[in-house]
Amino acid sequence: MSEEKVLGFVGLGVMGGPMCANLTRKSGLPVIVYDARDDALASAVEIGAERASDLADLAARVDIVFLSLPSIAQVEEVVGEILAAPRHPAVIVDMSTSDVTRTRELGEQVAAAGAVLVDAPVARLRQAAVEGTLLITVGAPEGLFATLEPHLSCMGSDIVHVGGLGNGQVVKILNNMVVFQNVNALAEAMAIGRTAGVDGRLLFETLQLGSADSFQLRKNAMGTLVPDEFPEKAFPTLYAIKDLALALQLAEDGGLTVKGAQQTMELLEATRDAGYELNYYPVMIKLIDGRG
Incomplete structure (x- = not known):
């Protein structure tokens, strides 16, 4: 997974917007974005991201997708649409703050579809999202964490591997x-x-x-x-x-x-x-x- 060429980002809200901006500016990789709000998409495109027409379009074009959504309900909905696409990314990284049990259950559904779900919620204030100095706690297999850390480091200054799926949320x-x-x-x-x-x-x-x-x-x-x-x-x-x-x-x-x-x-x-x-x-x- 160390040679993925395209990143995706879904959810360009108060935290997700600046997080995606840092990922776009610092990763050196194409970033495909999707949000229900046109203004949020326009802002992301202005700094170099590429706009997806919908979630299926995004899923078809990216290798890793990062999610920043209000709750596990939206995460489940978005992941469901991504997995239903004819082609979907190998890794889905949920950076929202989500229910632990439902996160682990969703991980089983993602695994059944041949992909991996990682939880990587963020802490600290919005200014830290703007500055790229978030604390990010990651629940993922050790090898996959090593692959994701450079991308997460575009958004945070402290990236901590805390165990398996769900532990980041805890x-x-x-x-x-x-x-x-x-x-x-x-x-x-x-x-x-x-x-x-x-x-x-x-x-x-x-x-x-x-x-x-x-x-x-x-x-x-x-x-x-x-x-x-x-x-x-x-x-x-x-x-x-x-x-x-x-x-x-x-x-x-x-x-x-x-x-x-x-x-x-x-x-x-x-x-x-x-x-x-x-x-x-x-x-x-x-x-x-x-x-x-």
């Missing part, structure tokens, strides 16, 4: 679970600090000097909770609920009770129900401080 899902709980704790600290008369920015700048420091404090909290800005074109509350639900399902499957994650889920669901489903999920602070 690590990504747990990463997000910790992130959401961290932001929950920071939002609570902000609300308490302000109520007690401490300026929010001063509070977080000081916490960065101590053992409470974290990436989420320095990047997420300072960028959203301090200015109290939660735009819609970011990682919305609905996405956070979806990802945390995957972590809670893993816990349930393992017979575990995780009360911290459950509490954060309840807060996210209340945030959604208050009308903030499309806002960047740290908007949860409005429920904590009584503005929701």
Whole structure:
């Protein structure tokens, strides 16, 4: 698989768009793209990608296809169309955040069609997707990982092989679970600090000097909770609920009770129900401080 000549990319959204742009610019290989939105396709073509007329057209032309889609439901649908094409790629790489059990079941269907499914979900913020500095956790056979790593390195700075199919999703899902709980704790600290008369920015700048420091404090909290800005074109509350639900399902499957994650889920669901489903999920602070 080290001599594949053509790459494919499906899903040119908030994360997929810049990821595909980096793959196109850095891989040195032709990249065929498909998305349901004409504007997203046009943007990809502007930087050198080639447009597929539909998924069957893409499947016929590529050796490896990368997917960046909202959920496992869309992944299953797209993979089904790819496999139904007269000719399909040998390797399908799902870079979405997807259900672990359904990912492994889909892998069996892909194998039955003579191809291989790899999970390689991404972590870090959209800016990292733009800069090509994502963390990518990969579930794949060792030899195939070695083949894919140069392509994945076009999109990420940290590419980690974490075992077989589904393990990439497990690590990504747990990463997000910790992130959401961290932001929950920071939002609570902000609300308490302000109520007690401490300026929010001063509070977080000081916490960065101590053992409470974290990436989420320095990047997420300072960028959203301090200015109290939660735009819609970011990682919305609905996405956070979806990802945390995957972590809670893993816990349930393992017979575990995780009360911290459950509490954060309840807060996210209340945030959604208050009308903030499309806002960047740290908007949860409005429920904590009584503005929701």
